[in-house]
Every structure is written in C-alpha cells, then in structure tokens.
Amino acid sequence: MAVTEASARADVAELLYLEPGELDDGLNLFDAGLDSVRMLTLVERWREHGVEVSFVDLAEHPTFGQWWALLSDA
Template sequence: MRREVADLLGLPAEQVAADVSLLDQGLDSIGLMTLVERWRANGAEVTFADLAEHPTLNQWSEPLTVRDGHRG
C-alpha cells in the first residue's frame, strides 16, 4: 500500500509517513480515486469516502486487509 501511494506522489516509499494525512503529503482526489479503483479491482470493498475521511496509511491498513480477505 505504501509503495502504491509513494508511486502516485513521486516519492520513495520510506518518505511516505504512515501517521500523517496523505492529503497533507500531496495526495489529491484524483490519486485517491486511482487507489480506490485499483484496490476495488483487487477485491477490496472500499469507497472514496472511506479513504478521504481517514487519510493516513495507518487508518487504511486494517480496513483494507480485512475487507480484501488477507487478514485472519
């Protein structure tokens, strides 16, 4: 997930902070929608509003892994 966000931001993955709003780190609505579409295509049940309301990697991590079946 971090790598995908970093690619959209044009940053190395290690420069994307997990606990800082990705919107503050430069992710725009188009990038956010790109991620939603990509992850939904891979089976995640996530919406633009889900991610926009909680815009940090830490906040995205659990819902995405639970919803896409990779957890538990």
C-alpha cells in the same frame, strides 16, 4: 494478486512521488499532496484486486496507517 501492506504503500508512495520507505504511517496524505483524482485511482486499483474500500472511507481517514487498517479489514 492480493493487496499487501507493501504493495498498498508502494501504490500510495508512487502517487506522491515518494519511495515507499518515506511514507510514514501517520502522515496526512492530503497534506502530502494526494488529491481526489489520485485517491480514486487507488480505490479502482485496489477494487481490481478484490478489496472493497470506498472513497468516503479513505477520505475520512487521511493517514496510510488508517488506510491499511481499512484495506486489511476489507
């Protein structure tokens, strides 16, 4: 199964206890409550689906819009 924008949004929203539609592309995910343990969970989940993205890349780009740009390029 490929990682799509909708599935990535749902993954992130789940860990922030939001509905996917509530996850704004410009929201700083760390300000919204995402921590390093949850971020590692996402990295591993996405790697299982063949997306090579690093923890550091995500940490340096804290919004979902930036994350999707990284994921879609990977």
